[in-house]
Amino acid sequence: MPHIPVLQREIIECLKPGKDENFIDCTMGDGGHAQLILEKNAPKGKVLGIDWDEENIIRLKERFKKEISEKRVILVNDNFANLKEIKERENFQEVSGIMLDLGMSSRHLESKRGFTFLRNEPLDMRFNSSIPITAAKILNFWSMVEIERILREYGEEKFSKKIAQEIVSQRNKKQIETTQDLIKILSRAIPKSIQRQKIHFATRTFQALRIAVNDELNNLQRALGQAFEILRPGGRLAVISFHSLEDGIVKNFFRDKVRENSLELITKKPIRPNQDEIKINPRSRSSRLRAAVRSISQTK
Ligand SMILES: C[S@@+](CC[C@H](N)C(=O)[O-])C[C@H]1O[C@@H](n2cnc3c(N)ncnc32)[C@H](O)[C@@H]1O
Structure with a gap:
């Protein structure tokens, strides 16, 4: 569209x-x-x-x-x-x-590069293919402190700490590769009352990752x-x-x-x-x- x-x-x-x-x-x-x-x-x-x-x-x-x-x-x-x-x-x-x-x-929402949480896609989020990092690289390789920081600063996410902990605990079991992998983590880290709110609970995390990937x-x-x-x-x-x-x-x-x-x-x-x-x-x-x-x- x-x-x-x-x-x-x-x-x-x-x-x-x-x-x-x-x-x-x-x-x-x-x-x-x-x-x-x-x-x-x-x-x-x-x-x-x-x-x-x-x-x-x-x-x-x-x-x-x-x-x-x-x-x-x-x-x-x-x-x-x-x-x-x-x-x-x-x-x-x-x-x-x-x-x-x-x-x-x-x-970008239709690009199949992981910009949307509404479909299951690889977590890429790069505006240009020459960018050296992807959202998946951040989630699998950055330190918990750094992940927490970008969620807090770029996503203004209240539950940044809990989400960062959940990301690190999950990636120790299996790499985080797709938007659905990330949604599952977020649904464990974010309180259910917040998950029922009108703005989708993944919005802030997706925004933070996109800002970080594309600087x-x-x-x-x-x-x-x-x-x-x-x-x-x-x-x-x-x-x-x-x-x-x-x-x-x-x-x-x-x-x-x-x-x-x-x-x-x-x-x-x-x-x-x-x-x-x-x-x-x-x-x-x-x-x-x-x-x-x-x-x-x-x-x-
Ligand atoms: C909101 S859209 C612009 C829509 C446009 N005004 C129109 O009427 O269709 C933003 C665009 O900026 C591009 N963009 C984002 N960051 C950029 C950057 N650092 N350098 C150049 N283009 C960038 C994106 O690829 C995207 O296509």
């Missing part, structure tokens, strides 16, 4: 793509947001589209065949943590706006600094995050740059989806959009 882009109208209002302006979409996914930009920056504006996932790039090449031939879309399969290098390598000039729509896409918070931190550097004065940066750890990084980055008079906020408070959007697309529930504009007076 194609990915439904969140906060579509809101992100376009923040980025304000104008005729013939150039934009970078650091997280192309299925290209939904990029398509909206391309409608606004026609006829000559370009989008440099990055995605770490090889399978997404293959799909995007098909979707944007025409725009690629017109040189309006340039696709790059890379980590957005290498943003500045990518921009220089592609000789992409006059960047009027940069967007990031973080995390995974609906395509998501470090990548975001690295990308923000570079995005700021390569924006033209007056250029706009918009970020959609899906949990408080990501949002905290974006919020602090913007705050520091505002203090230096290098950025001006477009969103004083994060923009959240309205009830209509949440009804149509429940995944949008936790999304938060922050945006800022690079100050004109600052020079690079």
